Amino acid sequence: MRDLINIGVIGYGYWGPNLVRNFSEIPGVKVRTISDLNSKLLTKAQSRYPAIKVTTNCQEIFADPNIDAVAIATPVSTHFDLALRALQAGKHVLVEKPMTTSSEQGMRLIEEAKRRTLVLMVDHTFVYTGAVRKMKELIASNRLGDIYYYDSVRVNLGLFQHDVNVIWDLAVHDLSIMDYVLPYEPVAVSATGINHIFGEPENIAYLTLFFNSNLIAHIHVNWLAPVKVRRTLIGGNQKMIVYDDLEPSEKIKIYDKGITVNGNSESVYQMLIGYRTGDMWSPKLETTEALSSEALHFIDCIKQGESPITDGEAGLRIVRLLEAATQSMKKQGQLVELDLVEVAA
Amino acid sequence: MRDLINIGVIGYGYWGPNLVRNFSEIPGVKVRTISDLNSKLLTKAQSRYPAIKVTTNCQEIFADPNIDAVAIATPVSTHFDLALRALQAGKHVLVEKPMTTSSEQGMRLIEEAKRRTLVLMVDHTFVYTGAVRKMKELIASNRLGDIYYYDSVRVNLGLFQHDVNVIWDLAVHDLSIMDYVLPYEPVAVSATGINHIFGEPENIAYLTLFFNSNLIAHIHVNWLAPVKVRRTLIGGNQKMIVYDDLEPSEKIKIYDKGITVNGNSESVYQMLIGYRTGDMWSPKLETTEALSSEALHFIDCIKQGESPITDGEAGLRIVRLLEAATQSMKKQGQLVELDLVEVAA
Amino acid sequence: MRDLINIGVIGYGYWGPNLVRNFSEIPGVKVRTISDLNSKLLTKAQSRYPAIKVTTNCQEIFADPNIDAVAIATPVSTHFDLALRALQAGKHVLVEKPMTTSSEQGMRLIEEAKRRTLVLMVDHTFVYTGAVRKMKELIASNRLGDIYYYDSVRVNLGLFQHDVNVIWDLAVHDLSIMDYVLPYEPVAVSATGINHIFGEPENIAYLTLFFNSNLIAHIHVNWLAPVKVRRTLIGGNQKMIVYDDLEPSEKIKIYDKGITVNGNSESVYQMLIGYRTGDMWSPKLETTEALSSEALHFIDCIKQGESPITDGEAGLRIVRLLEAATQSMKKQGQLVELDLVEVAA
Amino acid sequence: MRDLINIGVIGYGYWGPNLVRNFSEIPGVKVRTISDLNSKLLTKAQSRYPAIKVTTNCQEIFADPNIDAVAIATPVSTHFDLALRALQAGKHVLVEKPMTTSSEQGMRLIEEAKRRTLVLMVDHTFVYTGAVRKMKELIASNRLGDIYYYDSVRVNLGLFQHDVNVIWDLAVHDLSIMDYVLPYEPVAVSATGINHIFGEPENIAYLTLFFNSNLIAHIHVNWLAPVKVRRTLIGGNQKMIVYDDLEPSEKIKIYDKGITVNGNSESVYQMLIGYRTGDMWSPKLETTEALSSEALHFIDCIKQGESPITDGEAGLRIVRLLEAATQSMKKQGQLVELDLVEVAA
DSSP states (O other): OOSSEEEEEEOOSSSHHHHHHHHHTSTTEEEEEEEOSOHHHHHHHHHHOTTSEEESOTHHHHHOTTOOEEEEOSOGGGHHHHHHHHHHTTOEEEEESSOOSSHHHHHHHHHHHHHTTOOEEEEOGGGGSHHHHHHHHHHHTTTTOSEEEEEEEEEEEOOOOSSSOHIIIIIHHHHHHHHHHOSSOEEEEEEEEEOOSTTSOOSEEEEEEEESSSOEEEEEEESEEEEEEEEEEEEESSOEEEEETTSSSOOEEEEEEEEEEOTTOOSOGGGSEEEEEEEEEEOOOOOSOHHHHHHHHHHHHHHHTOOOTTBHHHHHHHHHHHHHHHHHHHTTTOOEEOOOOOOOO | OOSSEEEEEEOOSSSHHHHHHHHHTSTTEEEEEEEOSOHHHHHHHHHHOTTSEEESOTHHHHHOTTOOEEEEOSOHHHHHHHHHHHHHTTOEEEEESSOOSSHHHHHHHHHHHHHHTOOEEEEOGGGGSHHHHHHHHHHHTTTTOSEEEEEEEEEEEOOOOSSSOHIIIIIHHHHHHHHHHOSSOEEEEEEEEEOSSTTSOOSEEEEEEEESSSOEEEEEEESEEEEEEEEEEEEESSOEEEEETTSSSOOEEEEEEEEEEOTTOOSOGGGSEEEEEEEEEEOOOOOSOHHHHHHHHHHHHHHHTOOOTTBHHHHHHHHHHHHHHHHHHHTTTOOEEOOOOOOOO | OOSSEEEEEEOOSSSHHHHHHHHHTSTTEEEEEEEOSOHHHHHHHHHHOTTSEEESOTHHHHHOTTOOEEEEOSOGGGHHHHHHHHHHTTOEEEEESSOOSSHHHHHHHHHHHHHTTOOEEEEOGGGGSHHHHHHHHHHHTTTTOSEEEEEEEEEEEOOOOSSSOHIIIIIHHHHHHHHHHOSSOEEEEEEEEEOSSTTSOOSEEEEEEEESSSOEEEEEEESEEEEEEEEEEEEESSOEEEEETTSSSOOEEEEEEEEEEOTTOOSOGGGSEEEEEEEEEEOOOOOSOHHHHHHHHHHHHHHHTOOOTTBHHHHHHHHHHHHHHHHHHHTTTOOEEOOOOOOOO | OOSSEEEEEEOOSSSHHHHHHHHHTSTTEEEEEEEOSOHHHHHHHHHHOTTSEEESOTHHHHHOTTOOEEEEOSOGGGHHHHHHHHHHTTOEEEEESSOOSSHHHHHHHHHHHHHTTOOEEEEOGGGGSHHHHHHHHHHHTTTTOSEEEEEEEEEEEOOOOSSSOHIIIIIHHHHHHHHHHOSSOEEEEEEEEEOOSTTSOOSEEEEEEEESSSOEEEEEEESEEEEEEEEEEEEESSOEEEEETTSSSOOEEEEEEEEEEOTTOOSOGGGSEEEEEEEEEEOOOOOSOHHHHHHHHHHHHHHHTOOOTTBHHHHHHHHHHHHHHHHHHHTTTOOEEOOOOOOOO
């Protein structure tokens, strides 16, 4: 492998400029080409980065033998096709979330990357924030005890999407965070929701996720809320976390609260469950920009031939949850079981 | 009817003392007898109110021809029996929420009260707060436009109940508020939940309520949360309400926010939905103690022979929702339809 | 000393009922007599506590040889006279804050109590809260490092007083907390303020307190604020405290933040001061009612012949600060020095 | 005047890039030259704006006959010299706040600009925010009634300055906002403060400002606070404002609260002052970036030959307050009177 890693970025709308900026700041990495169908966006890119080549034809990126990796920041419906073509052209791929619009597509991408020994990574950005990494660390070191529930709310007066419902747009964040921090995988989902505009996708949804353990998860997403809320509660029998992403500095608070159950007790029924409250603690968090850590991780995985934290399998797990939740929502909460995904070796 | 109304109060635990205090403060009303099985509580009552008779035998209340009305603040499982005996003894009844443990019991009480022309009222206390009355007024005067959703969260590290699940303990508040402020009745419910202590009732639950309209409601209740939350969002297409019961003064905030849908537009797809944001307004609220207004309303209904706001039918509607939600929760979210309740004339 | 301690309470307005309730709950303590000039208040007291004697003549309390101690909860202007008479009658005294209307009066009371070996205690209630005790403990154990500043805000739309200005009504709380938690005494004060109603005392005031050290204190009090604020910042060079008395549970937050000064550095000027940020921590606080701890402490001091935490000297230090601040305020901020108080032995 | 206005920007550190960006976005305006002593910053500027000339020698800007106006974003100590040279070269001037380090310098600049009929504007950025403009509008239309007080807190763990104290660094914002929204000018100031690092300027300060009316103002600034606070209370006898600049959307809240004084009453003393509480209202605010509005206003003033809202006189009023406050602070709160400023015609 060459010392210099060349990147092609497809899509220069909302997220693409962030990808270009962050990859540009990594020593030994160069953004070589940006493609977008909208030539006005390319003019902006050109004026900001005179040394980067721009094109309306992404085929130029796939065909360029000097390009090692491709970052894709386009509408969801195009992810599969673009990622597949990039892999087939021998490029490593970083693709926006959700990875694809179906799990079949996701499995196909994983298979292709595996066969060609290429890195396939999904841009679950929140996984690379200091707050989420701290929660992972706390849970992995068993500081919370048994995990009882994961409850997340992500609502605001947001941009209505026309091609995907609010689950694919907002819940994808919560599901990818949950997938990273929890040591368990959901086995079934019950979801409800509604669309208020005729012909449009659902703009409010509620997901309950069931596990093979004493754990329940719930996600509430809404494009039509008067206030912005980004709050997750994680309850353990030892400690509990409140993660509020809107807090400017104390995003994570750990409460030394819980219940104690005295199973051996022969005392009266009402005495068996006790409450415990203690200190609250808010740890200092790493403040590096998430996308900067993530871009560096992608480059490291390419160089070391390792699998990223948010690899194709992670991307697929999320897509399967999104599929199942959407399916349950159509049936007003009917349980949909998640089978174990088998990917061809 | 005599000028003086005599009240018997059954149950002097957590809520009973509030009933006694509030009824005692109404001119022309006298609490004549308090009964409780716990004689220590009666000693406390006696020392606080030397003029009131106390007894461990509630039959003394039913048998006293001078007592006009009975207020019942005992465990849920005893509501039906005590209320029925009170009605059969010819007393008007104010009973704690939830009214009964089953809709059959509820219908039986309504029938008994109707036959004897007695007032049957359920203590849905929140309905009598300034905040809830203001929301009712705003919705009734169509200030919110079409109601799109009702979303409520009621969580804290609370007292685990052993006889009822968290839906019967906490969601009953949200359901009774919703029943009062919304002009629609739910037609089906999907609920999920979990119990973390073996053999105990569910301590976390999520309810989605469906309506015969463009409306969805959701209630999240939890006895095991590290922080206390009491927040309701009500979204209309004209305005939206945030009701935060923990705010010391500005409990109700009305946001002049919404979306505009331009159905006639021939412009591109993405242009059809617009966002509108305007002022926020927090109205001054009536600060009279809710139970004081409620006690007065009970007395007025007795004197005027009128039906209370939170009458037996309201109590029954809530019990039916609690039953249906519990049933759906057992089946992991499976939809349970609510048939129209028919009460024998 | 008898085993049973008998208390007389003078004043049954706003605070008196709390004194009676708390003293009544201490085993071995009996409230024997309550006096108030307002006979309606005495009727209330009688109905609540049938066993306590009531009187409009406080002389009955002073003359009663069975009464050991007197608690005074009357308007400030009457404190000196009532406390002096109580001491002269051989009673221990607990007097509301501020102790007296002048430091001369304060010294006179201290002298009288000392001569008669009686306990003289001032009701600086906040000193007995879990939050203030925790701050004292943190500062005493040098957890904050050098104390740089103490900054307190106590504002709300409050009851205008007619006999004392806002400093004597509200700042007295902050001064007594500060006096307890800080190991230093102020040496001078500069205060400013204004009265907005002709002929009335000042309703807004700002106090700056100077010390013989690298420390400054400031107190902002206001009867005419649209929102209620009760917030104190204490800055040390190691850690800093935010004390928000309106927080329901996390009243105290300790921030591991500060600056580092590199005095030896020969590096450029701008490099000498560094910033340090770390975790935040909110300790669990003792939740016993402050007045309950305080009443118990008064009784203990009587029994053990010890001097209370908030003794006459503490009361006098606060009165001297109030006097000096009021004097400075009249001169628009002119510095007023606080001489050391000498009390006759 | 030419149709195209050419701008030279001196200083490309923290604020300079914002000036360049905002002026660049105005049609008919061109940033022609950027100067900075630090050539690394110029490299950044060059890469961002390839078409703009960069130089380490600001004389090139003054000497360029094509440049119409100069924006100065350099350390305070250089403002006077650079602004004077720019005016003498016939350029319109926009200078960072505070305008100069002394009122003498300020008067000299005003005089020079007046003689040459050039626009002299000070960058009091907050004056151009939607929040501050709304407060001005509310006060100007007499919605608050008589203004009783203006109280502002601006604290955080901030960058210690070495050349100016915290008053010149932070209070300058509050004073410029106050100067804009209030219809009155202060006549005297009492200030206190302290420096905690030997040899450094004061890092905490408290300013009280007196007026020829029933009004008082107070400003609290601190570089060493564990939490960030940006809150202003403005109290009128009709309504009161809370302005919290850290609120993401509801920065301005107007409380319909106040007191009523019944001067004619012959009732008892205690009855004269009543409290009034009503609704709270938070108006939608203009969200245009302040510096964008400000840059446009500067250009308009140049084109129309008009005087800007934040002209040299406004800059001078603030500098005089900063001087007086610093002087009072050195004397521990001693009152310093502000004479009327006379500028040579």
